[in-house]
Amino acid sequence: MNNLVSRFYMKKNEFIGGLLTAGEHNLLPAVSVDCVIFGFHENQLKVLLLKHRHRDMWALPGGFIGKEEPTDASAYRVLSERTGLKEIFLQQFYVFGEPGRSQKEFHLQDLKKDGIDVNEDLWILQRFVSIGYFALVEFSKVNPSSDTLHEKCIWWDIHKMPALILDHRKILDKALATLRMQLHNQPIGYNLLPEKFTMPELQKLYETILDKKLDRRNFQRKILGYQIVKRLTETKKGVPHKAPYLFSFDLKKYNDALNEGLNEVW
Amino acid sequence: MNNLVSRFYMKKNEFIGGLLTAGEHNLLPAVSVDCVIFGFHENQLKVLLLKHRHRDMWALPGGFIGKEEPTDASAYRVLSERTGLKEIFLQQFYVFGEPGRSQKEFHLQDLKKDGIDVNEDLWILQRFVSIGYFALVEFSKVNPSSDTLHEKCIWWDIHKMPALILDHRKILDKALATLRMQLHNQPIGYNLLPEKFTMPELQKLYETILDKKLDRRNFQRKILGYQIVKRLTETKKGVPHKAPYLFSFDLKKYNDALNEGLNEVW
């Protein structure tokens, strides 16, 4: 199965043909995964999108599930193929199970433009339930690479998104809402920021996700209270104005907080 | 599809036969729903379970999804069939997508005991990904009813659970963990308690879910602070000791809190 989807060296139509014929036997029917891959760059939250091969629209990286492949593994596969990363923070966040979400006509038109004539009963045209995953990755370590079915793979600013295919906008919104909710109870940043970062950078990350301005001093007090970061002796060089201290995450405390939550209410 | 699963009047093997033959054409393959139905009675959190027809084990109510049925609708259908309720709080909480979770051998043995001989390729024996839903229902309004495939349907105390089939224990635990997490940010109780309830009853609900003792006075202060309940002039009659006041939920405030969350952190 992995080989099937990984055959990037195949030409597009050859690849599609292979997928269409082999997929029916190698893939779990009716279920797919879609991944919202978040990165943070230039103080902005970014999402990795794929350009649709025929339309002026973009898509979340997604994929099918091997007959014996765990759904999580499928999402991991999609992620590592698009980003080149091995270790990534990945979390299932919602299932999109409306019958109308995967539109037969949509895919039929695309295949027609590919010059591929298919039967309407083809497995790939049937209804798919999609499991939504979101990933948090370190922007600078990502090497975005497209797949055979898409023109390119690039980061988009969360505030300047292009048109997305099908219900992918809805999926993205749900991922954002989940991320926002988790921010209140869980630490964040280890998977999005570089090893060493400044407090203003961390704050900007929070502000972007929450879409809200935060008080600089209260923010620092609160973060330090969690004890998930430790201040280094170095400061960030080559920046205008006063050089800010660098921080790094205290992995042990960070993981404890991940498991037990930050705000022990009751 | 609804008719298919709803034909309780059919005899068991007749029903199974119908499901097996019709299912392939009427049902979405590879996907199912499992429901954790929570109730609250005698100050204890309860879960509705079905007795397996051949084994000394119990199962979460579950079902398959019609080819054109939204997954949510499928869960609603399962719920209303087991509880007799129309309006119920229902929430998707996790997808269980390990290849090993639906064990072919398990179902094969059961069908053998039914005296039904099937092909190993039968759709129902294949791998299923299950969408977990949990429901909060008012115990006293529920009329538990079994289905054709199970002996009986009864409530079990969350602290005294019997052995569950397959990965249903894992599903239950995940539902509980989700409920526990949501308790910190969302109001709860409207769907679990009767119209009028006492503060100690509400507290016991929280204590059961959190599995933790709470201070009576601080609990009341906090709940009243949320303004989601209003105190009635009546007290609860026929109880030993001092008669406690009755409360009821302020639906408007309650729903506001459901949408916006209780603890506006940042």
Added chain:
DNA sequence: TTTTCATTGCGTCATTACGACACAATGTAG
């Protein structure tokens, strides 16, 4: 009837967490 006692109603008090804001220190840009 009176007493007992578990339970409820309604607080206090000290500590901590939080929001708003002040001011000095730093280092690049002009």
Added chain:
DNA sequence: CTACATTGTGTCGTAATGACGCAATGAAAA
């Protein structure tokens, strides 16, 4: 070498929280 945006480090008043006290109630025991 001065201006200024930015950072480091606080303070202050208020709100929320945890721990606990005590009187009132009313069924059960004496």
